[in-house]
Amino acid sequence: MLVEVKGIEAGYGKKTVIRDINITVNDNEIVAIIGPNGTGKSTLLKALYGNIKPTAGEFHYRGRNITGRSPGVNCANGISYVSQGANVFPDLTVEQNLLMGGYTVKDKNRVKEKLKQVYELFPALADRKSSRGRSLSGAERQQLAFGMSLVCDPKLIFSDEPSIGLAPTVVKTIMRIIKYVVEEMGTSVLIVEQNAKEVLRIADRVYVMKVGKITNEGSAEKFNTPEELKKVYLVEE
Amino acid sequence: MLIQTLVNGISLGSAYALTALGFAIIYRTLGIFHFAHGSVYAFSAHVAYSLITLVKMPLIPSVLLTMLAGGILGMIINFLIYEPLKRHASSGQVYMIASMGASIVLQNLIATAWGAITKVLVLPNLETSLYNIHHIGSAVITMAQLLVVIVTVVALATIALFSKSMIGLSIIALGNDSEVAENLGMKVKAIRYITLAVGSALAALSAVLVSIDLRAVDSAMGVPIMLMTIIAVIVGGTANFGAAIAGGYLIGLIKNFGIWAISAEWDNTLLFIMLVLVIMFKPAGLFGRKISKLGR
Amino acid sequence: MSVILSILIQLCMYSILALGLNMLVGYSGLVSSATAALFGIGGYLTALFALHYKLDFFVILIAGGVFAAVLGVLVSLPALRLKGDYFFITTMGFTWIITNIMTNWMQVTRGPNGLTGIPSPLVFGQVLNSRFLFFILILIITALCIFVANRVCTSPFGRALKGMREDDIALEALGKNITAFRVKTFVFYAIYCGMAGTIYAYNMRFVDPTAFTSDESIFVLSMVVLGGVGSIKGTLVGVLVLGIISEGVRYVGLPASIAFQARQIIYGLILVLFMIFRPQGLLGQYKIT
Numbered sequence: 001m002l003v004e005v006k007g008i009e010a011g012y013g014k015k016t017v018i019r020d021i022n023i024t025v026n027d028n029e030i031v032a033i034i035g036p037n038g039t040g041k042s043t044l045l046k047a048l049y050g051n052i053k054p055t056a057g058e059f060h061y062r063g064r065n066i067t068g069r070s071p072g073v074n075c076a077n078g079i080s081y082v083s084q085g086a087n088v089f090p091d092l093t094v095e096q097n098l099l100m101g102g103y104t105v106k107d108k109n110r111v112k113e114k115l116k117q118v119y120e121l122f123p124a125l126a127d128r129k130s131s132r133g134r135s136l137s138g139a140e141r142q143q144l145a146f147g148m149s150l151v152c153d154p155k156l157i158f159s160d161e162p163s164i165g166l167a168p169t170v171v172k173t174i175m176r177i178i179k180y181v182v183e184e185m186g187t188s189v190l191i192v193e194q195n196a197k198e199v200l201r202i203a204d205r206v207y208v209m210k211v212g213k214i215t216n217e218g219s220a221e222k223f224n225t226p227e228e229l230k231k232v233y234l235v236e237e
Numbered sequence: 238m239l240i241q242t243l244v245n246g247i248s249l250g251s252a253y254a255l256t257a258l259g260f261a262i263i264y265r266t267l268g269i270f271h272f273a274h275g276s277v278y279a280f281s282a283h284v285a286y287s288l289i290t291l292v293k294m295p296l297i298p299s300v301l302l303t304m305l306a307g308g309i310l311g312m313i314i315n316f317l318i319y320e321p322l323k324r325h326a327s328s329g330q331v332y333m334i335a336s337m338g339a340s341i342v343l344q345n346l347i348a349t350a351w352g353a354i355t356k357v358l359v360l361p362n363l364e365t366s367l368y369n370i371h372h373i374g375s376a377v378i379t380m381a382q383l384l385v386v387i388v389t390v391v392a393l394a395t396i397a398l399f400s401k402s403m404i405g406l407s408i409i410a411l412g413n414d415s416e417v418a419e420n421l422g423m424k425v426k427a428i429r430y431i432t433l434a435v436g437s438a439l440a441a442l443s444a445v446l447v448s449i450d451l452r453a454v455d456s457a458m459g460v461p462i463m464l465m466t467i468i469a470v471i472v473g474g475t476a477n478f479g480a481a482i483a484g485g486y487l488i489g490l491i492k493n494f495g496i497w498a499i500s501a502e503w504d505n506t507l508l509f510i511m512l513v514l515v516i517m518f519k520p521a522g523l524f525g526r527k528i529s530k531l532g533r
Numbered sequence: 534m535s536v537i538l539s540i541l542i543q544l545c546m547y548s549i550l551a552l553g554l555n556m557l558v559g560y561s562g563l564v565s566s567a568t569a570a571l572f573g574i575g576g577y578l579t580a581l582f583a584l585h586y587k588l589d590f591f592v593i594l595i596a597g598g599v600f601a602a603v604l605g606v607l608v609s610l611p612a613l614r615l616k617g618d619y620f621f622i623t624t625m626g627f628t629w630i631i632t633n634i635m636t637n638w639m640q641v642t643r644g645p646n647g648l649t650g651i652p653s654p655l656v657f658g659q660v661l662n663s664r665f666l667f668f669i670l671i672l673i674i675t676a677l678c679i680f681v682a683n684r685v686c687t688s689p690f691g692r693a694l695k696g697m698r699e700d701d702i703a704l705e706a707l708g709k710n711i712t713a714f715r716v717k718t719f720v721f722y723a724i725y726c727g728m729a730g731t732i733y734a735y736n737m738r739f740v741d742p743t744a745f746t747s748d749e750s751i752f753v754l755s756m757v758v759l760g761g762v763g764s765i766k767g768t769l770v771g772v773l774v775l776g777i778i779s780e781g782v783r784y785v786g787l788p789a790s791i792a793f794q795a796r797q798i799i800y801g802l803i804l805v806l807f808m809i810f811r812p813q814g815l816l817g818q819y820k821i822t
Contacts, residue, residue, distance in 0.1 A: 049420070075422035083420065089413040091477070092406060099403070100410050104422035133413075148421070270618055321809045330564050330617045331808050334758070338804025341751060345794040345801070353790055464629065467622060506633040513626045516619055517611035 002027050002156060002188050008057035010047035017043045018212040021057065025156065029188045030179065032203035032220070034196040036233050040212040041192040042084060045158045048190075049081045050074055061156070076104035080149035084160040086142040090134035094125050094144055097133055101148030111151060118147040121184065122177070139170040143177065150181065156188050157181075163195040171195060175202045196232055200224045208232050241376040242497045243490070248382040250489025251389035252447045254482045256462060257469040258396065259439030261481035263311075264470065266412035266432045268329065272336035273314055274440055275463025276343035281307035281441035282454040283351050289449075290359045300445050307441025308434035314339060315433040320426075340459065348456035355455040358448050367449065381450040388446055392439065393482065399435075400478075408432050464505070465492075468512045474522020483524055538668045539736060544776050545668075545675040546732045551756045551768045552682045553725025558754075559763030559817070560691065561718040563617060566750045567609070567624035570631035571601040571723045573745030575730020577635065580648040580740045590654040590661070594674075594731045601727030602720045613715045628747055635742040647741025654735050671732055678725065682765055685721065748797065752779075755800040758807050761817025770816060775800070 003025035011017040018040040025031045033041050047054045050071045059067045061079065071081065080101075088097050098118060102111035119126035122143045128136065136144060142162060149157050159178065163171040179202040182189055193199040200206065206223050208216035216223075216232075223229065256278060263271045284306045288299040318335050327335075360367060367381045399405040411418045411428050419425055444462075448454050465488055473484020488508060495504035515522065554568055575597035582593045605627075612623035635642050642648065653662050661667055685691050693714065734740050756775045761767025782796050807814060 051416075051420070071420045072422035072424070075420065081420045083417060087414050087417045089410045089417065091409050091413050096406050100406060100418075100421055100423075103403070103407065152422075318805060318809065325809070327808070327812070328617075330562075330621070331812055333618065333621060334564060334754070335805050335808035337751070338755075338801040338808065341801030342798050342805065345797040348794050349791065349798075353794070467625070471622065502637045503633070506630055506637070509626045509629040509633065513608065513612075513623055513630070516615070516623050516626070520615060520619060 001025070002029075002062060003190070004058075004060040005048065006058045006060070008044070008047055008054050008059065010043060010052055010054040012043075012052070016055065016212070018047065018209075019056075020213055022214060023190075023207055025188050025190055027155075027188060028182060028186055029205065030182055030203045031188070031190050031205050031207070032196075032199045033190070033192045033207045033209050034194070034199065034223075034232055035209035035215075037194060039209045041194075041209055042160050043212075044209070045081070045160050045190070045192055049079070049158055072104070075152055078153065078155045079158070080152055080154040080156075081158045082145045082149050082160065082162065084164055086138075086145035086162070088133040088136070088141055088144045088148065090132065092133055093130050094133070094136070095129045097144055098125075098147055098151055101151035103152075105152055110153075114151045114153065117185075118150055121150070121181065122147055138166050139173060142166065142170075142174050146177065146181065150185060150187075154187055156190065159189055159191045159193075161193055162191065163193060163198060171198050172201075175199060178202060196223070196229055238375075238497065240374050242493045244373060244376045244378050244382075246490035246493035247486065248378070248385050248450070248489070249493060250486035251386045252443045252485075253465050253469050253489045254485030255389050255392060255443035255446075256440045257466050257473070257481045257485040258393070258478060259436035259443075260466045261470055261475060261478055262408070262439070263432055263436040265475060265478070266408050267319070267429060268412075269319055270329065270333045270336065271433075271436070272333065272463065273340040273343060274436070274466060275459035276340040276347070277307055277310050277314070277437045277459075278440040278444045278462050279347055279454075279456065279459030280310055280343060281437075282444040282448045282458060283347055283356075283456075284441075285445040285448055286351075286356055286358050286454045290357075293361050296360065300442070303445045304438040304441045307444070308438040311433040311437025312430050315430055319433075320429070323429075340463070344456060344459055347459075351454075351456060353456050355453050358452050358454060360449065368452075379450070385446040385450055388442070392442055396435075396439075396478075404428075404431060408435070461505075465508075468508050470522075471512060472515050472523055474524040476522065476524060480522055480524040484522070487523075535664055538664050540776075540780060542668050542671050542732065542736045544772060545671045546729045546736070547753065547756065547776060548675050548769060548772045549678050549725050549729045549732070550753045551760070551772050552678055552765065553722040553729075554753050555757045555760075555762065555765065555768040556682060556685070556725075557718050557722040558757055560686070561715045563613075563715065563719075564621050564754070565624040565719075565722065566621060566747055566754075567605060567627050568722075568726055568753045569745045569747060569749035570624075570628040571605050571726035572730045572733070572749065573631060573635060573740070573742075574601040574604055575727030576734045576740040576745065577642060577648065577730070578727075579731040579734035580651050581641070583651045583654070583734065584648060587655060589658070590656045590670075590731075590735070593654075594728055597731040598724035598727035601730065602723035605723035605726075606716060606720060609719055610716065613719060614712050625747070628750065632742060632746060635745065642742075645742060647739055649739040651734055651738045651740075667735065671736075674728070674732075678728075679765065679769070686765065690717070751804070752800055755803045758814055759803050761814030762812075764814070764817040767814055767816030771814070775803075 001024055005021055005023040008021040009016060009019040021044060035041060046052045048059050050069050053068045058065055089100060092100065098115050099111065102114060105111050124140055125143055125147055128140065162174050166174065175198050178189055181187060191199055200220050200223060203220040206218060206220050207214050260271060260274045263269060281303050285299060285303040288294045288302055318339055322332055322335060368379050370377045370379055400409065407423050407428050408431065411423065411425060415425060469484035469488045470481050473487060474480040491508060492504050495507045499507065550568060550572060554565065558564055578597045578600050579593050582588050582596065608627045609623060612620045636644055653660050656670065756771035757768055759774060760771025778799055779796055782792050787795060
């Protein structure tokens, strides 16, 4: 087991947003967390990655308890994070952005190798090496954000709502890219996603989150039916 | 007379451009309106005065030490004021007021330490060669003035190179998106200190050059420089660092043309009116592309 | 005796200045560096009126305030729509322009020499020569200013302003025009500054550019910051404390220039330390955001 999350509870200030979260992720797996808007899915990723500190629970990665470890250390130790909105550095070029992705990598030759790999994975980026981040399209930015997250050689990638703000065809492309990344690079991806239909195409296992708690889980096939999807989005109170 | 105005304008503009660039680096990266930048400039000028005139140190080590002193002062200000404010998640106006307070304290500390009167900067050995008059067409220029321009160009080129290094890129990245920077494991606190150091060192360099040119330092010299820096950065725009540099040169040229066309007393009024007009009608600056981050 | 009266009159004057700035900062959240400029406009206008026309004190008082307000609003109106940083710099620019005009417009302002020989004020047709009676007059005016400020703060207008400073997005959603509120608070602030200028002119009997520099603006700002942003009581405490410090430093026996530097360092430190450790000031409830 790559990841074991037990009883995580977190929030902002006095407000607890998520509680009693239990999740596992295996090697080479795509795990999706789906659910309606505002249920705390992004909060969960932030709590795991260390942007906010969990108030209870544990996060085990490769057998080690790394609960609340800071983002920087996580990035240097095999976990990376693609934020919501696929934020890249607008003033830097594609190549420079990728170099920043390798900030924590000590061996600069390794960084060069990873950059080559990323360009092979994303030929669109290879064409735009010297373009500034701000001139990229939404799809290109998403690819760049993923590319940046790959330079530090992660075994686990957190992806926060990759489909946000993208046109439907582009969303399909992004999902295919994520699947491709997992297959080619051997990483696992934990995706938080509102667009259940699209993410179920690539996910292996699924957790459903509602009002800050996990309410259901299972294989992707189990949820890929209209009835199940409807249940996901209807808030049962 | 036109060429003379141009010559003076480019020399003065170079000094403004360096200072404005230093300010812009701090502003774009950290979002701080660093009012104390002018005081760092004044402090550096006084350090240069002490080294060159009192200690009689040779020129190049003096310049380098002055830049170091300026950079260190910038980092001290960050340590004492900006980092604590960051821990309290203070707003931009709080930073501004605190920075303003700091600049007043610094200015008066400088006056207490060095005296409030104007002090003459004397270069023991290079005296004659630096202040010889050379001719460019019908205009006159001293070596010291030329030095300002040349050193500025070299410094700007160095900064341009620096901006491609990992540290330089990380400074730009931090200014773009501090969250992504943190997520990628960048040492954001260290980058903040380096930013203040680099910005202040540029102001220090400008201060030395100008002090050598004018042969004088006085404790209030930071105030007009801060004025000009603010005008340069706002009029030029904060869209990118080039805009700040262009703004500096523009202000230097306009100031001299103002002196030539109107009269010496109203040159500042002209600039201030320009400032107010730009803020009112083109807040992104003359070379700006979109509404800048000013106004956090 | 006359010296003490002069100091007391100055305290009253600073109270009015600080109350004006407090209204602006505390209720619309905008920091202004134009205090000295508006103050100076009132002072110079008073000097010009008093020297060339036989106008009643109250007429000049109101005229000074109104003129400062009109001028101030004209320049600030576009900037009032923008965010705090821009607004502050616009007020700085405004102050520089005014200072430049004071120093260079020789025909009207007599430049660095200033306007001297301002006669005693005419109150209801009578020449008021007694300094003591002048002090009583100013005291009454100051008390009125405090009263009016208090009424404004507790009025529905004041309550709306309090709402605005807490969450201006919410208030905007409710349909209230924030820019209109900001203009109104700025007018209040400018009128108070202008009136303080009138008091200054009649108290000192001359005006010159050095009295209206940005150092003065900072001095008044530190009173508001120390005492408490948004609190009338706090502002008055700030005036008192800084007035005492200011006079106190004078009497400690330092040479004049060192005394000046010491005072400036104290004001600067107040701004820095309060921003870091207690942004709401001693008695205020509102932290500058």
